[in-house]
Amino acid sequence: MAFDIEDYLSVKKALVDRELEALLADGSKSPARLLESMRYSVLAGGKRLRPILALAAGEAVGADPEKVMPAACAIEMIHTYSLIHDDLPSMDDDALRRGVPTNHRVFGESTAILAGDALLTDAFGMLVAEGIRRGVSERVICEIVSDIAESAGSRGMIEGQAIDLALTGTKGVTLPEVERMHALKTGAMIRVSVTSGARIGGADEYQIQKLASYADAAGLAFQITDDILDIEGEGNLGKERGNDERRGKSTYPGLAGIDESKRIASELTRKAVGMLEGFDHRAGALRQIALYLGSRNH
DSSP: OOOOHHHHHHHHHHHHHHHHHHHTOTTSSSOHHHHHHHHHHHTTOOOOHHHHHHHHHHHHTTOOHHHHHHHHHHHHHHHHHHHHHHTSTTTTOOSEETTEEOHHHHHOHHHHHHHHHHHHHHHHHHHHHHHHHTTOOHHHHHHHHHHHHHHHSTTTHHHHHHHHHHHTTOTTOOHHHHHHHHIIIIIHHHHHHHHHHHHHTTOOHHHHHHHHHHHHHHHHHHHHHHHHHHHHOOSOOSSOTTHHHHHTOOOHHHHHOHHHHHHHHHHHHHHHHHTTTTOOGGGHHHHHHHHHHTTOOO
């Protein structure tokens, strides 16, 4: 039977959504308005790409998906925090995210900042508590916590955001500079999603490195495709189209053109799939996800 990537993504997204709903239940001790703000952004939808990649990487090495789920959800909570903060007036000042008004437009800037702070912090506590409860070894949890902290922090996603702000409106930006920005701002959390799932499944260091290279290539293809869709995508992107150009953002299409950007994304997709040579049929989902990410039209 042919692999149905749309069905796979839909099923996994539903599992992640259900888990996030339970983790952010109303029984939390957080103040009501703060929790409402956190839930608003986390449960607003989204592709759930990062947690799905964690689950798929776990599958590739035989992990129990129940053991992968805490790391998958922690990464999604951290990703959502980053979106809340990126949308703030002091950053990108976006009005829409995931098809709904951005957090600060609904709850105010102060509550939005606190909601992001809470999601980032709570993610690590949940990962440790739920990971141990579900039988993930303390050594593996420590490795994953260290990996995620580096990927989300000043040497990863945050550095990427700082570079993005510095390059905005700047003349003479080069493709290598944009690639580095994407590798940090978007790629670091995609990479740690894949390696976290693999670590929980007991992958050896050779497998971890191959999967990390897969994630690097697939993640950059994903971001380049996103940049293209911002210009010529079909359907509802869940955010305002054309924002990159209006703000003077440095993007692959802006520097290399649409056709060359599509060629690069296609080449990166082939590279990502090639990194999975040596893995068996259980890596089928990862292969199909890479192909899907590099060929989206919405």
